[in-house]
Amino acid sequence: MAQKISPERRVQIGKEKRARTRATILSAAFDLLGRPHGRSTRIEEVCLAAVVSRGTFYNYFSDIDELFEVLTYEMSHEFNIAVQELMQTLPNCAMRVALAIRYYLHRARQDRSWGWAMVNLSGVGPIFGTDTFQYATASVQEGVSSGEFQVQSVTIGRDMMIGTVLASMTTLLREEQEEDYPEKVVRQILSAFCVPASIIDVCVAIELLKLPLQRP
Numbered sequence: 001m002a003q004k005i006s007p008e009r010r011v012q013i014g015k016e017k018r019a020r021t022r023a024t025i026l027s028a029a030f031d032l033l034g035r036p037h038g039r040s041t042r043i044e045e046v047c048l049a050a051v052v053s054r055g056t057f058y059n060y061f062s063d064i065d066e067l068f069e070v071l072t073y074e075m076s077h078e079f080n081i082a083v084q085e086l087m088q089t090l091p092n093c094a095m096r097v098a099l100a101i102r103y104y105l106h107r108a109r110q111d112r113s114w115g116w117a118m119v120n121l122s123g124v125g126p127i128f129g130t131d132t133f134q135y136a137t138a139s140v141q142e143g144v145s146s147g148e149f150q151v152q153s154v155t156i157g158r159d160m161m162i163g164t165v166l167a168s169m170t171t172l173l174r175e176e177q178e179e180d181y182p183e184k185v186v187r188q189i190l191s192a193f194c195v196p197a198s199i200i201d202v203c204v205a206i207e208l209l210k211l212p213l214q215r216p
Contacts, residue, residue, distance in 0.1 A: 077131060083099065100139070
């Protein structure tokens, strides 16, 4: 005799199934966006790759923009938290900013699919996602307030920083660069912020610890 499933268990099974389907859609979108020309990814392609109907897609996401927003969060949130925790151990803003930039660029080199997905998603929403965009703004604000960074405005400083990192990440993905290319990018950004060379030398010499590479 078949065992009856309790109403509570049915609800749990339904939640687990929804979670699996959502994860499948996000994983398919990541695979498509993690290509050099992934920016043009459409709902139809995601549905085909995830083996779901368009109707099922809309049960989870209102449109492609919401999917991209959620995917960016899934790709970067835990990584950002890990980087932020390490940043808080450093004594000044220049070191913290340098650490974050280096982690992002080295990660793109290490995981090219992740790098391309971040680049492509940055073309359809806030650069590197809302979380990272807000972190970057707050970091430049801190540097300006403390007197470490000399820029005309926080907005200009933020745009200089994340715009340069985005362009540098794209270059790393398209062309072979020197191993210390991320550190050279950091030197240029901090120099533009008028950070003393002696401090920049310390910033680029900080050892990077291995962080878990989160994927959808």
